[in-house]
Amino acid sequence: MATNHQIKIITEDAQSVEFDCSSDEDIISAAIRQNIFLMSSCREGGCATCKGECTVGDYEMGKVSSQALPSEEQEEDLVLLCRCYPIDNMEVEVPYTFDRIAYSEEGKQFTTKITELEELSCNVVKLCLQRSDGEKTIKLDSGQFYDLEIPGTTITRSYSPANIANNKGELEFLIRVLDDGKFSGFLKNEAKVGQSLNVTGPSGIFGLVADGFTPRYFVAGGTGLAPILSMVRFMKEWGEPQPCVIYFGSTFEKEIFYLDELKALEAEMDNLTIKICVWKASDSWEGEKGSVVDILKQDLKNISSKPDLYLCGPPGMVDATYTVCEEVGISKDKIYLEKFLPSAS
Numbered sequence: 001m002a003t004n005h006q007i008k009i010i011t012e013d014a015q016s017v018e019f020d021c022s023s024d025e026d027i028i029s030a031a032i033r034q035n036i037f038l039m040s041s042c043r044e045g046g047c048a049t050c051k052g053e054c055t056v057g058d059y060e061m062g063k064v065s066s067q068a069l070p071s072e073e074q075e076e077d078l079v080l081l082c083r084c085y086p087i088d089n090m091e092v093e094v095p096y097t098f099d100r101i102a103y104s105e106e107g108k109q110f111t112t113k114i115t116e117l118e119e120l121s122c123n124v125v126k127l128c129l130q131r132s133d134g135e136k137t138i139k140l141d142s143g144q145f146y147d148l149e150i151p152g153t154t155i156t157r158s159y160s161p162a163n164i165a166n167n168k169g170e171l172e173f174l175i176r177v178l179d180d181g182k183f184s185g186f187l188k189n190e191a192k193v194g195q196s197l198n199v200t201g202p203s204g205i206f207g208l209v210a211d212g213f214t215p216r217y218f219v220a221g222g223t224g225l226a227p228i229l230s231m232v233r234f235m236k237e238w239g240e241p242q243p244c245v246i247y248f249g250s251t252f253e254k255e256i257f258y259l260d261e262l263k264a265l266e267a268e269m270d271n272l273t274i275k276i277c278v279w280k281a282s283d284s285w286e287g288e289k290g291s292v293v294d295i296l297k298q299d300l301k302n303i304s305s306k307p308d309l310y311l312c313g314p315p316g317m318v319d320a321t322y323t324v325c326e327e328v329g330i331s332k333d334k335i336y337l338e339k340f341l342p343s344a345s
Ligand SMILES: Cc1cc2nc3c(=O)[nH]c(=O)nc-3n(C[C@H](O)[C@H](O)[C@H](O)COP(=O)(O)OP(=O)(O)OC[C@H]3O[C@@H](n4cnc5c(N)ncnc54)[C@H](O)[C@@H]3O)c2cc1C
Pocket: 047, 145, 157, 158, 159, 160, 161, 173, 174, 175, 176, 177, 178, 180, 181, 182, 183, 184, 185, 204, 223, 224, 226, 227, 314, 338, 339, 340, 341, 342, 343, 345
């Protein structure tokens, strides 16, 4: 028989929220039932947005993706709250501040229209949206993401905009198109300018961290460039002075996109350097030759004051870069990352 337990969620700024959760209910759903919207996205154990650390109590974990919650993290009592079922009263620490918890979804879901759809490279599409619900505000902390719904379905996918918060209602996404992907299929075969799209968000905790004048190194693999661009565009908008470098990596030259946008940004910001790294570059390639991980490692070895690192892209690239950062003596708390994990489906 199901029993009821008390759940206490403790945020990074030492505030807390409490609610009850039945033993046959996951913690995210129990919180929503009580109008408490904790950080979550896929609600299927696939994206890691709802990750926390259980410090008190016991629980059972349902099925989760091993990329979202590797076994070593499970052993350290990290949990995905959307697949976590209490068998005891629990306390869970989450890596975000109290103001990221919402008490209604009002304003989080809105309708948009597609205003631009452009092929940027052999496998990347730019998708621009405009709010069509009469509102003009795009609330966004650069680095966060939105969930986009495939029209006529309830299927959603997470995407991080490359733009910054604005009062024009505009969103700009950079999306990798997969051969057999659901959202990819929609973009390739059905999407057209003027079409309506439901959007929910923003969500997520990836973003710029105040750390004095410490330099910021940004490492982007493929469409991982999107949230990185949003952060650097934010720095430009607000005149943030930290020296920064964007390492933008791909395997082949044909996969590189946004060269003009990146060059323009570099020309406009005195404190920005951009390194485009192509792993399997042709002889005529004029940018950096080699994997983004190797080029970053070389640069990190040659500098005395260690930067903060912001990593975003496919899990393999992010994990390899993380390892390199640790090897050259950058402590874990200086590395901020977002993995573009596949949907749980
Ligand atoms: C927080 C967050 C932010 C994200 N932001 C972006 C973004 O800005 N731009 C972007 O392009 N993507 C982003 N993603 C990934 C995105 O949400 C989708 O997972 C991806 O676009 C695939 O969706 P799909 O419906 O086309 O494919 P699906 O139908 O989900 O998958 C089809 C097949 O492809 C596999 N697959 C899915 N993703 C990958 C992958 N990355 N590498 C290899 N195989 C894969 C699946 O396992 C499945 O077999 C983000 C993911 C997260 C969690």
